[in-house]
Amino acid sequence: MSRIDGRIASNEPIQGKLNHLWVKIENTTETTNQAFKIQINDNDTVDDLKDRILERLNGTRWKNLNDNASISLGIYTIIHPTANTAISDSNNPNSSINDTTQPSHLHNRGADSGTLHSPIDIIPNLFQKPDLLPLATNGTTAPASIQTDSHISTPQPNNHLLSKLSTLLPGNNTSTSPKAFTQDTAYIETSPQRACSTSPKLTSVPRASIVRPNSVSMTQSVGQMLHLGNYISPTNRLYAHSRLLPNETTRNQTNQSQVKNVSKLERLNFTTELVNRTTYTFKVVFQPDELAINIFHYLFNGSQAASDPLLIFSSSNLSIERSISFDTGNNQNEVSLPPISSKPIDITNNDRFSGRNIAPLEVGKESDEANQSKKISISSPNEYKTYKLITNEKQLQEASKMLSNDDQLDGMETSPKQAILLLPKGFAGEHQDVENAESLHEELNRNYENQKDIQEAISTHLNAKEASSNSSSSENLTRSLDVSLQESETSALIQQHHHIPLNEQEVGLIDSMEESEWQKKHDQNNEDHTERRNESDSPASTSSGNRYTEDERNGGIPIARTHTRSVPKDRPIPHLARSHAKSLTSSAQKSTSERVFPKINVLIVEDNVINQAILGSFLRKHKISYKVAKNGKEAVDIWKEGGLHLIFMDLQLPVLSGIEAAKQIRNFEKEQKSNLNQGHSSPPVIIVALTASNSIEDRRNALISGCNDYLTKPVNLHWLSKKITEWGCMQALIDFDSWKQGQSRMTDSFRKKSSLNSNIGVAKEAYRI
Amino acid sequence: MIEPMPREIINWSILEEIIYMDEDDPDFSKRLASQFVVQADTTFAEISEELKTNKNLEELEKLGHFLKGSAAALGLQRIAWACERIQNLSRKVEKTFPTKEELLSTLPEGTQIFDIDMKIYDDLNNGTPPTTDGDELYLFLIKRALAQAYLEFQLARNELSVYYHDYLY
Numbered sequence: 051m052s053r054i055d056g057r058i059a060s061n062e063p064i065q066g067k068l069n070h071l072w073v074k075i076e077n078t079t080e081t082t083n084q085a086f087k088i089q090i091n092d093n094d095t096v097d098d099l100k101d102r103i104l105e106r107l108n109g110t111r112w113k114n115l116n117d118n119a120s121i122s123l124g125i126y127t128i129i130h131p132t133a134n135t136a137i138s139d140s141n142n143p144n145s146s147i148n149d150t151t152q153p154s155h156l157h158n159r160g161a162d163s164g165t166l167h168s169p170i171d172i173i174p175n176l177f178q179k180p181d182l183l184p185l186a187t188n189g190t191t192a193p194a195s196i197q198t199d200s201h202i203s204t205p206q207p208n209n210h211l212l213s214k215l216s217t218l219l220p221g222n223n224t225s226t227s228p229k230a231f232t233q234d235t236a237y238i239e240t241s242p243q244r245a246c247s248t249s250p251k252l253t254s255v256p257r258a259s260i261v262r263p264n265s266v267s268m269t270q271s272v273g274q275m276l277h278l279g280n281y282i283s284p285t286n287r288l289y290a291h292s293r294l295l296p297n298e299t300t301r302n303q304t305n306q307s308q309v310k311n312v313s314k315l316e317r318l319n320f321t322t323e324l325v326n327r328t329t330y331t332f333k334v335v336f337q338p339d340e341l342a343i344n345i346f347h348y349l350f351n352g353s354q355a356a357s358d359p360l361l362i363f364s365s366s367n368l369s370i371e372r373s374i375s376f377d378t379g380n381n382q383n384e385v386s387l388p389p390i391s392s393k394p395i396d397i398t399n400n401d402r403f404s405g406r407n408i409a410p411l412e413v414g415k416e417s418d419e420a421n422q423s424k425k426i427s428i429s430s431p432n433e434y435k436t437y438k439l440i441t442n443e444k445q446l447q448e449a450s451k452m453l454s455n456d457d458q459l460d461g462m463e464t465s466p467k468q469a470i471l472l473l474p475k476g477f478a479g480e481h482q483d484v485e486n487a488e489s490l491h492e493e494l495n496r497n498y499e500n501q502k503d504i505q506e507a508i509s510t511h512l513n514a515k516e517a518s519s520n521s522s523s524s525e526n527l528t529r530s531l532d533v534s535l536q537e538s539e540t541s542a543l544i545q546q547h548h549h550i551p552l553n554e555q556e557v558g559l560i561d562s563m564e565e566s567e568w569q570k571k572h573d574q575n576n577e578d579h580t581e582r583r584n585e586s587d588s589p590a591s592t593s594s595g596n597r598y599t600e601d602e603r604n605g606g607i608p609i610a611r612t613h614t615r616s617v618p619k620d621r622p623i624p625h626l627a628r629s630h631a632k633s634l635t636s637s638a639q640k641s642t643s644e645r646v647f648p649k650i651n652v653l654i655v656e657d658n659v660i661n662q663a664i665l666g667s668f669l670r671k672h673k674i675s676y677k678v679a680k681n682g683k684e685a686v687d688i689w690k691e692g693g694l695h696l697i698f699m700d701l702q703l704p705v706l707s708g709i710e711a712a713k714q715i716r717n718f719e720k721e722q723k724s725n726l727n728q729g730h731s732s733p734p735v736i737i738v739a740l741t742a743s744n745s746i747e748d749r750r751n752a753l754i755s756g757c758n759d760y761l762t763k764p765v766n767l768h769w770l771s772k773k774i775t776e777w778g779c780m781q782a783l784i785d786f787d788s789w790k791q792g793q794s795r796m797t798d799s800f801r802k803k804s805s806l807n808s809n810i811g812v813a814k815e816a817y818r819i
Numbered sequence: 820m821i822e823p824m825p826r827e828i829i830n831w832s833i834l835e836e837i838i839y840m841d842e843d844d845p846d847f848s849k850r851l852a853s854q855f856v857v858q859a860d861t862t863f864a865e866i867s868e869e870l871k872t873n874k875n876l877e878e879l880e881k882l883g884h885f886l887k888g889s890a891a892a893l894g895l896q897r898i899a900w901a902c903e904r905i906q907n908l909s910r911k912v913e914k915t916f917p918t919k920e921e922l923l924s925t926l927p928e929g930t931q932i933f934d935i936d937m938k939i940y941d942d943l944n945n946g947t948p949p950t951t952d953g954d955e956l957y958l959f960l961i962k963r964a965l966a967q968a969y970l971e972f973q974l975a976r977n978e979l980s981v982y983y984h985d986y987l988y
Binding site: 656657658659660661663664667668670671700704742763765767768 | 833840843844850854855881894
């Protein structure tokens with residue numbers, strides 16, 4: 051991000067036009083706070099813009115309090131919770147034609163993907179309230195109240211910016227389509243979040259510049275984007291092409307996979323933060339590397355009024371920024387990090403997370419090759435809070451008591467904070483189940499008005515154990531990936547006495563399962579999830595490698611992670627979230643099965659081109675990469691190249707039979723292992739025999755020769771999809787690291803989720819003591 | 820004990836799984852069906868040739884297996900059945916083959932057989948079984964199984980052509 055002084059001048063003649071952005075300091079105590087113009091050049095990033103603002107304000111008191119790192123640019127917006135309920139495939143950004151008339155599109159990833167998997171979706175859902183007016187204003191401090199919900203397109207005519215944004219939003223709820231999904235996942239906000247949060251309460255009271263100590267904010271680095279995919283004005287095309295130039299460093303990489311779709315390349319990068327849970331006001335903060343000109347064009351459509359200024363958020367002496375960095379190597383999608391004060395902290399550091407002094411520590415170096423990177427940004431608006439590690443239930447209760455006392459004293463709606471108490475594997479819990487159920491009952495009585503709901507919830511709670519143990523391995527695996535930092539398999543206990551039971555949807559823990567199973571079970575599961583977390587001894591079975599590495603990092607010491615939720619205790623959130631989840635489920639289904647399919651490399655060994663074509667087409671349909679071998683010898687040769695996870699081996703093959711090929715592969719594997727002696731050899735490939743007949747002998751031979759499983763031809767494709775999931779998960783269990791590599795495309799989405807989960811879940815606002 | 824022949828020419832539940840993939844790849848299933856027609860024609864010719872010249876049972880077994888695989892994958896179950904007979908007769912695990920009357924009676928009612936197909940079928944079914952127990956018997960039965968497979972192939976092709984509104988070559 052070079053900032054060359056002379057550039058302004060040199061660019062001017064070329065561009066021939068000067069653009070200006072109106073900016074205004076948000077929430078300052080200065081009496082003479084007015085919007086002012088900042089000149090923008092075509093190559094200016096938000097970061098450059100901030101410099102210019104600071105320059106402009108040189109000499110002011112504000113300037114003395116702020117520097118480039120402490121300010122950020124953004125807007126306020128309202129995301130109505132029902133945004134997620136209206137999901138229409140026709141909104142697919144790839145296919146929508148109507149959109150061409152619109153200036154641009156803001157693809158709000160917070161409301162996107164239409165799935166229950168992504169915690170991104172959940173944030174808005176958390177706070178949904180049916181009786182909320184869609185256009186609740188967010189008070190005097192938010193000059194631009196923008197409704198980003200495209201589905202409730204009720205632009206206010208008086209608000210220029212609002213109407214702009216509402217057209218900007220085609221409703222990116224369409225990421226269920228594979229294309230959009232990969233596209234989304236290909237772009238990951240790895241920048242630590244810039245949280246310049248002030249008071250989270252954007253109520254009608256003009257805010258003081260200093261945040262109240264015990265206010266709570268829900269911050270997420272969602273990596274939301276203004277997506278401009280369908281904007282096809284000449285300017286935009288120009289921009290799209292410029293993005294393809296090789297010296298456009300930051301994002302070309304991420305776009306490589308999307309070269310096909312040039313029009314999708316541009317997008318605005320921003321993070322959101324919920325600032326007012328009543329009105330669903332989100333603060334949209336543009337990423338420092340976003341081009342100012344893009345904001346100018348796409349947000350303001352090239353003409354901005356002084357009354358719609360871009361807001362300058364200041365986090366100076368107000369916020370603590372931290373980021374936990376699991377720098378595990380995949381920097382493919384890394385955008386340039388903003389120069390902020392955040393420091394990576396190590397979650398394995400079990401000391402108090404206190405104040406701002408967080409030592410940078412690198413975690414997870416051992417999995418550098420894992421091609422997976424998780425960035426967790428944590429931000430707290432409250433510098434007065436201290437963080438306490440809670441490692442057992444008793445501590446949690448004490449903390450909780452103190453917390454609730456605080457709440458009473460303050461008389462504020464500073465919401466109960468929830469904690470997920472992570473306990474050692476096999477922890478039995480001081481609570482007996484009965485006790486659990488009783489306290490839950492009380493809880494539910496308070497929370498649920500609907501008697502039926504109470505009964506449902508209780509019964510599901512009591513059945514939760516059974517339900518969780520029923521969950522298949524693939525389910526658990528996927529979940530563990532989703533929530534790698536959430537540690538769902540370890541005993542997670544909700545401190546429930548003063549708080550609303552944690553709803554799974556809110557945390558982003560959705561069991562992935564096969565589509566049809568989902569359909570069958572989802573009603574029931576939604577119930578189960580609601581209470582499953584109350585289980586003190588949730589299943590520790592089928593732990594994946596992810597869990598394992600997590601344990602390693604922690605050195606076996608459990609870490610308390612708390613989940614903060616800015617919800618008053620009397621709001622029946624779980625019920626709402628649940629019903630909301632149901633409405634989302636149908637649209638989530640498609641992507642569910644897609645996500646379930648592990649990213650593995652498959653080899654089809656089949657001499658018949660028709661069968662090759664069928665299997666190949668099937669795998670393509672499910673976005674599984676594959677190779678084809680015509681005979682056993684080819685199969686062995688391709689296997690030697692490495693990287694295979696699964697082989698479909700026809701048994702009767704020319705040149706070298708499938709049985710022989712399987713034997714050879716197994717022998718080579720043994721050799722490799724003994725040669726290396728290091729345990730670093732690639733894990734055994736899973737070989738699935740394709741037997742043409744029901745002959746028991748064939749099957750027995752196949753198994754003896756080293757095949758792991760067999761399929762009878764003709765292969766039932768529906769069944770095959772189940773088996774692929776199973777085998778892929780087997781592979782993951784055998785060798786998680788290499789599986790993760792194969793998974794890298796997938797993990798982009800997981801990573802995003804993880805960072806979110808962690809945002810919510812990891813020590814963000816632990817208990818104040 | 821020979822497995823009874825399936826009644827329906829096409830097992831649609833299997834073929835529909837492939838037709839389902841047309842969503843992503845239009846005409847995928849039709850291309851496959853056309854490909855199968857070519858493959859079957861070729862394979863029948865090879866089997867026929869093998870029966871006339873080398874009379875190598877091992878080779879016949881492979882050919883039968885090969886065609887069975889793709890026929891079964893496409894849901895063309897009667898062809899697959901006949902191919903399996905060729906396969907098993909070649910391996911000498913079966914020693915009999917049903918009469919053509921028996922087999923024709925298993926066809927769904929109203930199945931139309933073109934005269935030319937019927938003629939080829941009858942021609943291939945000609946001859947009397949050898950009295951010896953050697954390869955001759957198996958080769959003879961394979962020839963009858965081939966006749967059946969070929970007839971079934973024509974019937975399946977007709978049905979597929981109707982489905983795709985296009986005669987499959």
